[in-house]
Amino acid sequence: MFDFKAFAEDYGIAVSSEHHHSTHGWVQVEYCPNCHSHSYRLGYNPKSHTFNCWKCGVITFWFALQELSGLSSSDLAKALKEYKTGDIDIDAVRHSKNVASIVYPNNLKNLKKSHKRYLNERNFNAEEIEFLYDIKSTGHDCEKQWQHRIVIPVKQKGKVVTLQGRAVGDKSPKYYNLPENKSVVDLKNTLYGFDYVSGNRVIVVEGVFDMWRLGFGTVATYGVQYTSAQIKMLLRFDRVYVLYDLDDSDAIERAKKLVGTINAHGKYGKVLQFDFDGDPAEFNQDQVNYVRRYLYEKKKKTDRKSKDQKSKITL
Ligand SMILES: [Zn+2]
Numbered sequence: 001m002f003d004f005k006a007f008a009e010d011y012g013i014a015v016s017s018e019h020h021h022s023t024h025g026w027v028q029v030e031y032c033p034n035c036h037s038h039s040y041r042l043g044y045n046p047k048s049h050t051f052n053c054w055k056c057g058v059i060t061f062w063f064a065l066q067e068l069s070g071l072s073s074s075d076l077a078k079a080l081k082e083y084k085t086g087d088i089d090i091d092a093v094r095h096s097k098n099v100a101s102i103v104y105p106n107n108l109k110n111l112k113k114s115h116k117r118y119l120n121e122r123n124f125n126a127e128e129i130e131f132l133y134d135i136k137s138t139g140h141d142c143e144k145q146w147q148h149r150i151v152i153p154v155k156q157k158g159k160v161v162t163l164q165g166r167a168v169g170d171k172s173p174k175y176y177n178l179p180e181n182k183s184v185v186d187l188k189n190t191l192y193g194f195d196y197v198s199g200n201r202v203i204v205v206e207g208v209f210d211m212w213r214l215g216f217g218t219v220a221t222y223g224v225q226y227t228s229a230q231i232k233m234l235l236r237f238d239r240v241y242v243l244y245d246l247d248d249s250d251a252i253e254r255a256k257k258l259v260g261t262i263n264a265h266g267k268y269g270k271v272l273q274f275d276f277d278g279d280p281a282e283f284n285q286d287q288v289n290y291v292r293r294y295l296y297e298k299k300k301k302t303d304r305k306s307k308d309q310k311s312k313i314t315l
Pocket of ligand 1: 032033034035036037041042053054055056057
């Protein structure tokens with residue numbers, strides 16, 4: 001999807017896969033733009049598109065790439081196109097609907113300015129979201145239900161299997177899902193973000209915007225009415241954390257019910273509740289980092305010590 005190593009090489013960013021800080025599959029980056037250290041503390045996980053500094057924690061994708069490359073946000077968006085694969089080919093979709101195995105709305109467009117503005121107003125970086133999730137737009141020139149929506153592709157193993165259309169503003173209905181007969185897989189039989197979960201832990205949220213806010217490692221059930229197909233997918237993980245809207249008592253009840261089902265299948269599940277409230281899509285970066293701790297194994301101090309001792313011995 002994104003060739004970070006090639007990008008790093010072209011933009012003079014020092015990286016290494018052999019550095020002693022590197023964990024399998026991660027690319028270590030010499031400079032951390034957050035703590036300004038030059039000691040390969042920063043790592044990039046190509047599967048989950050996550051930058052993590054072992055001193056600072058998670059660094060947001062767009063911030064890291066902007067700081068490392070020195071490019072402005074819009075220049076970065078342009079530059080990254082060259083290093084990306086797997087995006088929807090709008091021209092191919094327009095000229096021959098058969099190239100895709102789902103039926104796209106007519107006259108699909110790149111993300112429109114008004115939709116970018118909407119996302120920026122919601123405190124997302126529209127260019128980052130567009131790059132990471134391949135979202136598109138519709139205008140007036142398409143089927144009525146699809147008009148003026150943000151088009152969100154749902155992928156399985158890199159392939160688009162269905163779409164969700166999100167209205168902006170007060171337009172109703174808020175969501176229009178590609179009907180089952182035009183999809184490869186019905187939306188409610190997928191988990192949004194499932195492709196990008198790299199570990200054996202997962203955080204379950206209600207909607208796509210929640211998933212975007214919390215980042216990779218999170219999956220959305222498209223509302224609190226989860227399905228048995230979704231439960232089946234969740235049972236592949238060792239630990240399932242459910243974070244439905246914290247200020248909605250019905251949502252919390254559904255979260256508890258989901259965890260009960262996970263537990264009944266002999267798997268670990270937990271409802272996440274914090275001393276802050278609200279819709280995860282509105283969380284600030286500190287709250288996001290706080291929640292994301294659940295995705296990482298806590299390292300016991302004794303483990304770290306014994307590792308240090310080991311590395312001293314080999315040195
Ligand atoms: Zn750092």
